Structures are given as C-alpha cells and as structure tokens.
Amino acid sequence: MQFAFGVVLVFLLMGLLIGIAAITFSSLLRPSKPTAQKLQVYECGELPTGTPWMQFNNRFYTVALVFLLFDVEVVFLFPWAVVFKSLGLFAFVEMFVFVGILALGLAYAWAKGDLDWVRSRRFLRPAAAVEKGQPA
Amino acid sequence: MTELMQTFWFWAPFSAVVIAIVVTVNALLSVYMERKVSAWMQDRLGPMENGPHGILQTVIDAVKLLLKEDIIARGIDRPLFKLAPYIVFGASFAIFAVTPFADGHPAADLNVGIFFALAISAFVVAGIMMAGWSSNNKWSLYGAMRSVAQAVSYEVPISLVVLAVVMVSGSMSMQEICVSQAGGFWNWHGLSLHHNPFLVLGFLIYFIASLAEVNRTPFDLPEAESELVGGYHTEYSGMRFALFFLSEYANMLAVGMLATVLFLGGWQPLHPALGFIPGPLWLFGKAYGFVLLQMWIRMTLPRLRVDQLMHVCWKVLVPAAMGVLVLGGLWELLIG
Numbered sequence: 001m002q003f004a005f006g007v008v009l010v011f012l013l014m015g016l017l018i019g020i021a022a023i024t025f026s027s028l029l030r031p032s033k034p035t036a037q038k039l040q041v042y043e044c045g046e047l048p049t050g051t052p053w054m055q056f057n058n059r060f061y062t063v064a065l066v067f068l069l070f071d072v073e074v075v076f077l078f079p080w081a082v083v084f085k086s087l088g089l090f091a092f093v094e095m096f097v098f099v100g101i102l103a104l105g106l107a108y109a110w111a112k113g114d115l116d117w118v119r120s121r122r123f124l125r126p127a128a129a130v131e132k133g134q135p136a
Numbered sequence: 137m138t139e140l141m142q143t144f145w146f147w148a149p150f151s152a153v154v155i156a157i158v159v160t161v162n163a164l165l166s167v168y169m170e171r172k173v174s175a176w177m178q179d180r181l182g183p184m185e186n187g188p189h190g191i192l193q194t195v196i197d198a199v200k201l202l203l204k205e206d207i208i209a210r211g212i213d214r215p216l217f218k219l220a221p222y223i224v225f226g227a228s229f230a231i232f233a234v235t236p237f238a239d240g241h242p243a244a245d246l247n248v249g250i251f252f253a254l255a256i257s258a259f260v261v262a263g264i265m266m267a268g269w270s271s272n273n274k275w276s277l278y279g280a281m282r283s284v285a286q287a288v289s290y291e292v293p294i295s296l297v298v299l300a301v302v303m304v305s306g307s308m309s310m311q312e313i314c315v316s317q318a319g320g321f322w323n324w325h326g327l328s329l330h331h332n333p334f335l336v337l338g339f340l341i342y343f344i345a346s347l348a349e350v351n352r353t354p355f356d357l358p359e360a361e362s363e364l365v366g367g368y369h370t371e372y373s374g375m376r377f378a379l380f381f382l383s384e385y386a387n388m389l390a391v392g393m394l395a396t397v398l399f400l401g402g403w404q405p406l407h408p409a410l411g412f413i414p415g416p417l418w419l420f421g422k423a424y425g426f427v428l429l430q431m432w433i434r435m436t437l438p439r440l441r442v443d444q445l446m447h448v449c450w451k452v453l454v455p456a457a458m459g460v461l462v463l464g465g466l467w468e469l470l471i472g
Contacts, residue, residue, distance in 0.1 A: 003244075004245055004246045004247075005244070005246070006144055007147065007148045007152075007233060007243055008233045008234070008244050008246065010148035010149060011148075011151075011152050011155070011229065011232070011233035011243070011244070012229075012230050014149075014152035014155075015222075015225055015226030015227070015228075015229035015230055016222055016226050018156055018225070019225050019226065019379055020222070022202075022378070022379065023206075023375045023376065025375075026201075026202045026203070026204075026206070026374060026375035027206065027375075029202060030202070030203050030204060030206060030374060030375075032205060032206070033205065034207070038207055038209075039207065039209050039210045040210065041209045041211060041212070041271070041272050041371060042273060042275070042365065042370055042371065043274065044365075048274075051272075052271075052272055052273055052274040056281060060281055060284075060285050063285050063289060063446070064285075064288065067289060070292040070295070070296075070454070071291070071295070074295040077461075078251055078299065078302065078308065081299050081300075081302040082302060082307060082308055083306075084303045084306070085303075085468070088469065092465050092466065092469050095465065096465075099458060099461065099462055102458075106455070110450075110451065115446065115450040116447075117445075117447070118443050
C-alpha cells in the first residue's frame with residue numbers, strides 16, 4: 001500500500017511540475033510589456049468601481065452548510081458500504097436509521113425554504129411582527 | 137512485467153509521464169473533437185485551414201497560448217492568484233493515478249481508489265474559489281461563487297450513488313469494481329437490470345450530476361459568457377489560463393472514466409468473446425463515448441437558471457440518490 005500511495009504522491013508532484021514547467025517555458029518566450037491600461041482589472045471596458053471583495057448572498061452559506069452535513073455523512077458511510085455484504089440485515093437497519101435522520105434534516109431545510117434559491121415571501125417574517133418583537 | 141518495471145523508482149515516474157502525455161493529447165484531441173462535433177451538428181465545417189481538415193488547429197492554439205503575454209493586473213492577491221492554476225491542474229491530474237486501464241496494474245491500485253478520486257476532485261473546487269477570490273474582479277468572484285456552489289451541491293448525489301456502487305461491489309478499489317463487473321455488458325452496474333436495477337437509476341443520476349460537476353451545458357452557469365464574461369478565470373491570460381483549460385478537458389475525460397469504471401465495466405469487453413481487444417482501448421472507447429455524449433448534450437439543451445440548478449440538485453437528485461442507496465441496499469440484502 002505504501003507503494004500505491006507513493007505513486008499518488010509522485011502524480012501530485014508531477015501535476016505541479018507540469019504547471020511550473022509550462023509557465024516557466026512560456027515566460028522565456030512571451031513578451032512582457034505592461035502598461036497602466038493593461039494592468040486594470042476587467043469590468044466591461046469601464047474603470048472598475050468599488051471593490052469586488054464585498055458581501056455576497058448568504059444563500060451560498062446555507063448551501064455550504066447542507067453540503068458539509070451530507071459530505072460528513074458520506075465519509076461515515078464509505079466503510080459501512082465496503083463491508084455491507086458480510087454484515088447483512090443489522091448493518092442495513094443501522095444505515096437506514098442514519099440515512100433517515102439525514103433525510104429528516106433535508107426535509108427540514110426543504111420545509112423551511114432553504115433549498116429555494118429565490119425565497120418565497122411566506123418564509124419571511126412580516127415587518128409588523130419584527131417591530132413588535134414577536135417571534136416568527 | 138519485468139523486475140525493473142515493478143520497482144517504485146521506475147514505475148512511479150514512468151506512469152506519471154505516460155499520464156501526462158495522455159492528458160495533453162486528450163486536451164488537444166477533445167478541443168478538436170468538440171469543434172468538429174459542434175460544427176457537424178450545426179451544419180458547418182469547423183476548423184479547416186491548418187493541416188488536413190484543420191487537425192493542427194488546436195496545436196497552433198496551444199502555441200499561441202504559450203506566446204501570449206501573462207498579465208497580472210493591479211490590486212490582485214498575487215500569491216493566491218499564482219497558486220490557483222497549479223492546484224486546479226494538479227488535482228485533476230492526480231485523479232488519473234487511480235484509474236485502472238487494463239487487467240493487472242493501474243498506476244496506483246489504492247484500496248480507497250474511488251474515495252481518493254472524489255476527495256481529490258474537491259481540491260479543484262478550492263482552486264476555483266482561490267482563483268475567483270484573488271482576481272479582484274466582480275465577474276471572477278460571481279463566477280467562482282456559482283461554480284463552487286454548483287460543484288459542492290452536485291458532489292452530494294455523486295457521492296451517494298458511488299456509495300451504492302461500492303456497496304454492491306464490496307470494494308473501494310477501482311480495479312476491483314471493474315473486476316466485479318466481468319462477463320459481458322449485461323453484468324455492468326449501469327446496465328444490469330437483473331443484478332441490481334437501482335444502480336441503473338444511479339447511473340442516470342451520476343450522468344446528470346457529472347455534467348454539473350465539470351460545468352458542462354446545461355449546467356454551464358459558471359461560464360455563462362453573456363452574463364459573467366469569463367467566469368472565475370476572467371483575469372487569467374496566457375499559460376495560466378491554459379492550465380485551467382487543460383484541467384477542464386482533463387476533468388471531462390476523468391468523469392467519463394469514472395462513469396466507465398463505476399457503471400460500464402471499465403476495461404471489461406462488451407462480450408467475453410471480444411476479450412482479444414486490449415483493455416485500454418475499451419476504457420478509452422467508452423470514456424470518449426461519454427465525452428461525445430457531453431458534447432451532444434451541449435449542442436442540444438439550453439442553459440438552466442440558477443434556481444432551477446439548485447432545484448434539480450437538492451429536490452430531485454439528492455432524494456433520488458438516497459433512494460438508490462437505501463433501496464439498492466435492500467435489494468442486495470433480499471435478492472442479490
């Protein structure tokens with residue numbers, strides 16, 4: 001097994017080496033004549049306004065959270081899947097409960113509207129309720 | 137295999153160089169193939185000028201990219217900006233280390249092969265995020281955010297159906313998954329209605345999700361030119377851009393190969409009687425068939441909207457993939 005993982009390491013280094021070699025080789029051949037206009041970031045030919053490092057839609061955050069949940073689930077399930085055939089019914093029931101809990105989580109996010117990219121109005125708290133300090 | 141071939145210091149660099157050649161030639165061929173296939177489907181000629189039927193066009197493109205000025209604009213986060221292409225390319229290159237090409241020796245027969253392939257392809261996502269964030273460009277950032285959200289979302293159904301295949305084959309080694317589908321096309325996981333019909337549905341899920349994973353139409357939102365200019369690589373030029381491009385085509389082949397290994401028997405022949413045709417030919421034949429299908433779909437379907445994209449993933453593919461896992465397991469337990 002060390003042999004196989006060693007080969008994988010060599011592959012990773014090789015991937016890096018190809019990139020470095022390609023860019024170094026190209027830097028020997030290509031011109032380099034930077035001007036002020038050339039060094040501007042592209043924004044449809046206009047002068048860029050504001051910074052791009054700004055707040056973005058927190059919908060992306062929700063997606064990342066749900067993804068994390070499922071990814072961890074999958075990591076736990078892989079060893080189970082390998083030995084599934086030798087464990088039989090007991091392993092199946094265990095997994096069924098495990099996947100079932102996650103399915104509940106998905107159903108919860110679904111019902112709360114977190115899986116909709118464009119959130120429908122019925123999930124928003126009415127402005128009047130916010131002012132009075134009522135729970136949603 | 138001779139004694140020398142089996143030593144680590146020969147085998148590791150040798151196989152890495154072979155794969156490096158495969159990846160490069162694959163990019164040149166796939167770009168040519170994509171141009172010719174799309175031209176054919178739109179009743180055009182495609183590239184015809186350089187070489188017979190324009191076969192040297194992509195070689196000339198590669199030379200052009202090599203000679204292009206490398207512009208790094210002001211205000212860019214330089215270390216991240218320079219590191220990103222290496223990570224994206226290195227990760228998509230390393231996937232090929234575990235792909236079995238024939239009966240016998242893949243470059244590295246990891247006992248966690250398919251798991252490694254899934255894990256290393258997540259590095260591509262990190263590289264894309266680095267590229268988009270460091271570019272100091274709004275198009276890049278939007279493109280990267282979309283690309284990452286899409287890639288991580290569609291990784292969930294892919295992992296779940298891969299899990300179902302591992303469950304049926306009883307191994308994570310890609311070589312053993314191939315071996316478990318021996319004996320003709322009716323034993324391949326993606327086609328064997330009599331062994332475990334849920335894996336056929338799993339194959340369909342994998343196919344749809346893999347299109348999204350490599351940003352192909354109808355899931356090519358991160359590269360929607362009309363709204364996002366160039367997506368996460370807007371600010372890249374010359375050889376750095378070429379590395380992204382190279383890894384994109386390497387990824388297309390990689391998902392084709394994974395689909396082949398998981399669902400279409402890998403290097404196994406269509407029928408045992410056709411076993412005289414060597415394994416690599418079968419593997420590449422099937423994988424390029426898969427790539428051709430990707431190109432065909434690109435020419436056929438319009439692009440999805442971003443909310444439809446998320447809808448398809450979380451409300452259709454993920455529940456379906458969970459169903460494949462649970463019902464496939466039940467089938468295996470009761471009938472298999």
